[in-house]
Amino acid sequence: MQHFLWKAIAGALSTAERLCSRGINIDPICQRCGLEDETINHLLLQCQHAQTTWRCADYTVFNVPQDALEDNIRKILHIYAESEASDEVRILPFWITWMLWKSRNEMLFQQKMNHPNEDAVKWLNAVSEWVLANPVNHHSSVSHRAASTLWEPPPMGFIKCNFDSSFSQNSPIMKVGWILRDSRGSYMEAGWATLPQVETPLQAEASGFLYVVQRMWYKGLRQVWFEGDNLELTNIINTVRQSVELGNLLCDIRHWITKLPQCSLGHVNREKNQAADVLCKHYLSNSVNLCKLYETPPSWLVNYLYYPFTF
Ligand SMILES: [Zn+2]
Secondary structure, three states: OHHHHHHHHOOOOOOHHHHHHOOOOOOOEOOOOOOOEOOHHHHHHHOHHHHHHHHHOOOHHHOOOOOOHHHHHHHHHHHHHOOOOOHHHHHHHHHHHHHHHHHHHHHHHHOOOOOHHHHHHHHHHHHHHHHHHOOOOOOOHHHHHHHOOOOOOOOOOOEEEEEEEEOOOOOOEEEEEEEEEEOOOOEEEEEEEEEEOOOOHHHHHHHHHHHHHHHHHHOOOOOEEEEEOOHHHHHHHHOOOOOOOOOHHHHHHHHHHHOOOOOEEEEOOOOOOHHHHHHHHOOOOOOOOOEEEEOOOOHHHHOOOOOOOOO
16 A cells, blocks of 8 residues: 555656646546546546545544645655554555555446445455454564564566675776566576665665666566665655755656556565565676576575565
8 A cells, every 4th residue: 555655756656637737648637537637646646536435444633634645645644653642543645545546447448337435335344354353563663673674576567686796996897686486585686786876875775776666667567566675765766856966867767757657665674585685785896797687596695585485
């Protein structure tokens, strides 16, 4: 769900208005109400259908949605951060936004018309069940996070690309390492590459990320869940912030991200990203290679492929 919200914030959902602004020749009008352009904000909050859905689910807070998508998303995140509210109340907005997108696609591509009330009831039940099965831990979230060190597979249909960069001040080069695994955890590919040296560790992370984004695009992969362990880079990318330190590198990354609208970037702790870390630090003393691909995992990597997600 957070993954979905990331795309909404980044403006990466392919709504009619987005496609038009990219020069694709289609009607920008919302096919549900026919009244306004189908922007992400319209689809998820302002459209009559969205409004009815939010009301059915008892979220009066969105009766008068803000004009800027970012303000509405801030509200959703604020609700999530309010620890006094019940788990259902905190999590439901993620489900509703995701459901509105899903229901919109069903309408457009399968001619399925869902009544907002039916949707709301169906999803309220789903959320209650989900909350029962996954109690949200309010008090010990820090220790909880520290304990989870195992790599986690991406959702069905997605490929996870863990990446990491190594940077040392006096070296003429920097390195990036990456590893691809599917939703069953199966190994797909790993590799490392040397890149021109940069000035700071953050630039090295960004430069490495740009390289793997380009590589995934080149490989023809379109649903990729990138995962790195640099929180600062993840925040800059996900909140559409500017960064003097990254400069043009950030422009390049943003440009390439638009080519992969179904991808996202998440942040994990170092332990979960260990395989990529080992790859970017792997050093071959007498190698003249600038990059290396491993179609099957090399022996020194096997220890970092966790059971049951090994092969
Ligand atoms: Zn509409």
